[in-house]
Amino acid sequence: MTQPITAELAETITKLVLEELSKVGLAPSGEPQKYVLVGISARHVHVNRAHLDVLFGQGYELSKFKDISQPGQFAANEQVTLIGPKGKIEKVRILGPLRKDTQTEVAPSDARRLGVNPPVSQSGVHHGTPGITLVGPKGTVVIDQGCIIAERHIHMTLADAEAFGVWNGQKVQVKIGGSRGGLMDEVMIRVRDDFALDMHIDTDDGNAFGLKTGDIVEIIKS
Incomplete structure (x- = not known):
């Protein structure tokens, strides 16, 4: 049985991914974070x-x-x-x-x-x-x-927003890899301290870009 992605699991996975990306120079220490997990709603x-x-x-x-x-x-x-x-x-x-x-x-x-x-x-x-x-x-x-x-949106805490260098209500682009990847526009940043870091899109967007829950995408500030 597939384990559901809870807030705690999403946070743990994100931290581990960011640590590995940092090791290979994709998320250098001191620079804004870029990567977030996707949740298909x-x-x-x-x-x-x-x-x-x-x-x-x-x-x-x-x-x-x-x-x-x-x-x-x-x-x-x-x-x-x-x-x-x-x-x-x-x-x-x-x-x-x-x-x-x-x-x-x-x-x-x-x-x-x-x-x-x-x-x-x-x-x-x-x-x-x-x-x-x-x-x-x-x-x-x-x-x-x-x-x-x-609306396509990314949940963040205040600390997350600071780490990513974004603010509540900002619209960003998201870069998606893979064979059906591309840039997704008009993604709203939503900031509140009881949120967990997570990007939410609907099933149509997920299918169009070949995404599934747990995939990793990159925030591009426009």
Whole structure:
């Protein structure tokens, strides 16, 4: 069974990789760091308390399937069906813990399948976003906004940002190696001290560049 990449494991792997790169002169001591691990984020849902009650029953609590890269966050066992004007996608996993607002994050190919036209948006920014229908085992929720294509982003702590020489809200490029590599534009730096160092992209971006979770890419400051 493949071991999930937790925040602690990602941090350990990153440190080991950077140490090895430094030994061969690719990350000289005293220069800004460049390399970060990739996490591929499949379609998923965040829900609030009221909507979880409707979908799974009054007072229901999410159960953990596995930890994910960001501290305190987890993939839940619970799944829902997303329904849009043109189609549906079943078995879409909920991520915990509960949020203030319900949000669905889909890839562009998912959006076409559902028949919705969500903007590329930062998580939690719902102005101008379309709604969608969520169906659980106990009930149905219709949200009037909150369906997004998640902005490409890199989570960092304040110390990480200093080490990389970047700042919160900065847009950078990312250099990707391999047979389908290239430069990925418009990658947002997100800085907060409860984050773990990790780059998040959706499955469409991962497939386009031949990336998988745990791959290493290089930040290019534009």
